[in-house]
Amino acid sequence: MNPANSLVELPVLTPQGKFLARYSNTGLAELDFPSARESKRASSRKPFPASVRRWHRATTTALKQSLAGQNPGHLPPLDLSGGTAFQQCVWRALRKISMGRTKSYGEIARAIGKPKAVRAVGGACGANPIPVLVPCHRVLAANRKLGGFSGGLDWKRTLLAGEGVEI
DNA sequence: CCACGGTGGTAGA
């Protein structure tokens, strides 16, 4: 019954490294940046449900497109049920930021009707389980400065540069 | 409770 135990993990090979995607029974639940540490051994060779294979194809295409600065196109269903109500609100707002565009933490806070929860928005961005596809990297500080990034600021710079965003 | 952030705004040098 533990959702974490039922997650299926699959790699996504990209020019910038091997991402890891994890699926619940309702969709893509997590996406990890390539880690320096190579995972020693991996997933069972058990056949995956057709749904997962279909979702993973969508994830792979969308991720590669995004990394290439192209429109991601069709996304797999996203399982964001792991977050708190507040976090899901923020993530929903993040998904409305189109490619090549940015918003500030304050703007997100206002968009979700909690103008004072600015720092909390930062926290929610950091808790985003599906970076890149849920574009938390498009949130900058109010002064149009870079702000922070859980996955490492290098990634944030890379992703923004790929979309043609100037800081 | 308390402490901590991927903040923002203000004040002063």
Add this chain to the structure above:
DNA sequence: TCTACCACCGTGG
């Protein structure tokens, strides 16, 4: 410009 300081709020210990 940059630094210092503080109000603010959701999360996790």
